[in-house]
Amino acid sequence: MLTINNVAFSYPTQPVFADLNITLENGEFSFLIGKSGSGKSTLLQLIYMNLLPDTGEVNVAGYSSKNIKPKDLPFLRRKLGVIFQDFKLFRDRNIYENISFVLEATGISKKEIKKKLNDALSEVGLFHRRFSMPDELSGGEKQRVAIARAIVNEPILILADEPTGNLDPESANEILEIIMKINNRGTAVLFATHNYEIVKRFPMKIYKLEDGKALKGVIKQK
Numbered sequence: 001m002l003t004i005n006n007v008a009f010s011y012p013t014q015p016v017f018a019d020l021n022i023t024l025e026n027g028e029f030s031f032l033i034g035k036s037g038s039g040k041s042t043l044l045q046l047i048y049m050n051l052l053p054d055t056g057e058v059n060v061a062g063y064s065s066k067n068i069k070p071k072d073l074p075f076l077r078r079k080l081g082v083i084f085q086d087f088k089l090f091r092d093r094n095i096y097e098n099i100s101f102v103l104e105a106t107g108i109s110k111k112e113i114k115k116k117l118n119d120a121l122s123e124v125g126l127f128h129r130r131f132s133m134p135d136e137l138s139g140g141e142k143q144r145v146a147i148a149r150a151i152v153n154e155p156i157l158i159l160a161d162e163p164t165g166n167l168d169p170e171s172a173n174e175i176l177e178i179i180m181k182i183n184n185r186g187t188a189v190l191f192a193t194h195n196y197e198i199v200k201r202f203p204m205k206i207y208k209l210e211d212g213k214a215l216k217g218v219i220k221q222k
Helices: 040-047 070-078 095-104 110-123 139-151 169-184 196-200
Strands: 002-011 014-024 029-033 055-060 080-083 157-161 188-193 205-210 213-216
Touching (some): 002 040, 040 157, 040 188, 070 080, 080 139, 095 110, 095 139, 110 139
Parallel strands (some): 029 188, 029 205
Antiparallel strands (some): 002 014, 002 055, 205 213
């Protein structure tokens, strides 16, 4: 479902990846770890093709970085759900509006938008807060909204970019449990984190970004 083959990528003054290889199967959960500056966020941008590799190939959901056209990008991204560390919510829109804009561009009916949105908010336990403004929510609730926004299109792959990084331990555990539940229903997850304690608790596949490569299975599970 996701293959990254021999990818090299550099910013103008900074090399990031030299020979990157990663695979993720349908429905699989994998942790992506590495110190700050190792390229976790850059890798996720390569997957949703906001960035393209200098050499090598990223292939996700049948779309290849070698030949994808700009007009195809929206269709690729509808198959992906992205969860950011800093939530990226519109402060001038309520929770319903923050999520509905994701669906409005797809051309589905208002009735279908309402159903999908209500289902997503119910999944993360926030249906009762659908008309609240972001500033009325706690950090954990904001991240749950971000998860609802990520799953509302029923993606095949969730890209989670340090989703627990700004949260207290209790809220972080709640977010991780929600993402695990989504994965158990068949959605693949690539979960980027610098929190090794979280990683040690779960026997999932692990990739560690180091020296421009991805080392597989580098943390011993308890």
